[in-house]
Amino acid sequence: MGHLSSTDARPTVLVRGEGSRVWDQEGNEFIDALSGLFAVNVGYGRREIADAMAAQLVQMPYVSPFSFPSLPMIELSAKLAAITTTGPQSRAFLTSGGSDAVEAALKMAKALQRKRGFADRNKVIARRVSYHGTSMGALSVNGVTSIRNGFGPLVPGARHAPLPYRFRCDYCAAAAACAGTCIDEVERLIAFEGPETVAAMIMEPVQNSGGAIVSPPGYLQRMREICDHYGIVFIVDEVICGFGRVGGWFGSGEMGVQPDIITTAKGLTSGYAPLGAAIVRKEIADAFIGDEGDKFVHGVTFGGHVASCAAALANIAIIEREDLTQRSRDMGAYMQRELRLALHEHPNVGEVRGMGMFMAVELVRDRSTRGSLEGEDRLMVWLSDQLKSRGLICRADDRLEPVIQLAPPLTLPQSDADAIVAIVADVVQALGRRLGSVPRIHVVGSPAVAPQPVDVAA
Numbered sequence: 001m002g003h004l005s006s007t008d009a010r011p012t013v014l015v016r017g018e019g020s021r022v023w024d025q026e027g028n029e030f031i032d033a034l035s036g037l038f039a040v041n042v043g044y045g046r047r048e049i050a051d052a053m054a055a056q057l058v059q060m061p062y063v064s065p066f067s068f069p070s071l072p073m074i075e076l077s078a079k080l081a082a083i084t085t086t087g088p089q090s091r092a093f094l095t096s097g098g099s100d101a102v103e104a105a106l107k108m109a110k111a112l113q114r115k116r117g118f119a120d121r122n123k124v125i126a127r128r129v130s131y132h133g134t135s136m137g138a139l140s141v142n143g144v145t146s147i148r149n150g151f152g153p154l155v156p157g158a159r160h161a162p163l164p165y166r167f168r169c170d171y172c173a174a175a176a177a178c179a180g181t182c183i184d185e186v187e188r189l190i191a192f193e194g195p196e197t198v199a200a201m202i203m204e205p206v207q208n209s210g211g212a213i214v215s216p217p218g219y220l221q222r223m224r225e226i227c228d229h230y231g232i233v234f235i236v237d238e239v240i241c242g243f244g245r246v247g248g249w250f251g252s253g254e255m256g257v258q259p260d261i262i263t264t265a266k267g268l269t270s271g272y273a274p275l276g277a278a279i280v281r282k283e284i285a286d287a288f289i290g291d292e293g294d295k296f297v298h299g300v301t302f303g304g305h306v307a308s309c310a311a312a313l314a315n316i317a318i319i320e321r322e323d324l325t326q327r328s329r330d331m332g333a334y335m336q337r338e339l340r341l342a343l344h345e346h347p348n349v350g351e352v353r354g355m356g357m358f359m360a361v362e363l364v365r366d367r368s369t370r371g372s373l374e375g376e377d378r379l380m381v382w383l384s385d386q387l388k389s390r391g392l393i394c395r396a397d398d399r400l401e402p403v404i405q406l407a408p409p410l411t412l413p414q415s416d417a418d419a420i421v422a423i424v425a426d427v428v429q430a431l432g433r434r435l436g437s438v439p440r441i442h443v444v445g446s447p448a449v450a451p452q453p454v455d456v457a458a
């Protein structure tokens with residue numbers, strides 16, 4: 001804000017979007033390889049979503065979720081029950097966004113434990129470096145220290161387990177195969193805390209914070225078993241992973257796991273309107289139906305807003321009609337392959353990873369030692385500028401190690417996928433020159449996407 005308030009500030013104000021491209025107020029064009037913020041799954045410029053919202057607003061602009069059901073809410077809940085991985089006859093508790101959904105899920109898990117007679121079950125197991133939102137409950141379970149600190153005292157009870165982060169695993173990064181120790185650590189943590197004090201566990205199938213950290217095969221299944229064994233409510237946070245982002249409607253489905261509660265938002269409306277949901281397994285939802293004393297005392301005025309539900313229905317119809325979940329698998333696999341081809345020999349690229357249209361390129365000082373770039377002066381600002389000046393919007397992030405994060409619309413044309421790979425390769429090349437780790441002129445990548453050599457002075 002300090003920078004923006006100076007008189008010569010020239011902020012980028014995005015004013016128009018079409019497909020996977022956006023334009024600022026000065027007419028500059030960008031490929032949006034972040035889908036806004038992991039949201040615009042069906043791409044920009046979808047008139048049918050806008051039309052569905054407009055028609056709803058003219059007919060009935062608001063219905064209180066505390067007082068009455070609304071038609072779009074009923075229809076959307078039925079649709080979510082049909083596609084969810086939480087099982088048949090699941091119910092959706094509709095919110096206004098992701099933090100809200102996490103908040104609802106955490107409160108529901110605690111309330112359920114009390115209903116079951118476990119008044120002392122109030123702890124929540126999350127993962128280190130995870131991000132689950134900014135409202136007090138969601139913030140408290142975040143595993144990002146710098147985001148949590150400064151707002152204490154937080155909601156008590158959050159505990160953090162290690163990440164399944166194979167590239168720099170605390171336990172087995174150097175080993176030929178994963179030793180599964182990070183899974184054992186989750187169980188040890190629960191044993192240490194006392195299972196009778198743990199209400200819920202919350203995890204993403206592919207963790208965004210840290211850069212598309214994919215739960216390895218069998219990991220989520222083990223978490224499911226651990227939760228079943230100890231009577232813990234298993235919340236899978238699909239705020240990003242849902243609605244085709246990692247292929248399939250939900251990441252839990254792609255990984256063959258049935259959560260107790262799914263939290264979701266973002267791609268639910270592809271960002272055309274604010275909306276979130278906690279989708280809840282029937283048996284859990286049923287515990288809150290009955291006498292007055294059974295109800296779930298929670299809600300927000302704009303939860304499940306009628307126009308947002310209309311947007312979600314139109315958005316889901318597009319995902320179905322255009323088979324965008326499969327497209328996410330296919331185009332994601334293509335992009336990852338091209339990124340690997342372009343970057344695999346570069347001394348400053350540690351790893352390319354991801355699932356579907358959710359990817360990250362981890363940057364290192366030296367690939368042979370996996371040396372960290374920690375301490376490199378203003379690297380994130382520099383990277384963001386480099387990417388943007390070449391016409392690419394994506395995210396440079398260092399909540400763990402530095403990564404370039406890519407999550408383009410699921411509709412991304414192959415030509416734009418190729419352009420993204422070429423720009424990322426070019427920026428990594430510039431990083432190599434900045435760090436002195438590549439020769440003056442050095443072209444990486446497959447000939448198909450190799451960027452032009454850039455003079456070191458440029």
Ligand SMILES: Cc1ncc(COP(=O)(O)O)c(C=O)c1O
Binds near residue numbers: 099100102131133239
């Ligand atoms: C995994 C995850 N959970 C929760 C949230 C919070 O969602 P919102 O920003 O809509 O409140 C986010 C936001 O990025 C997220 O990535």
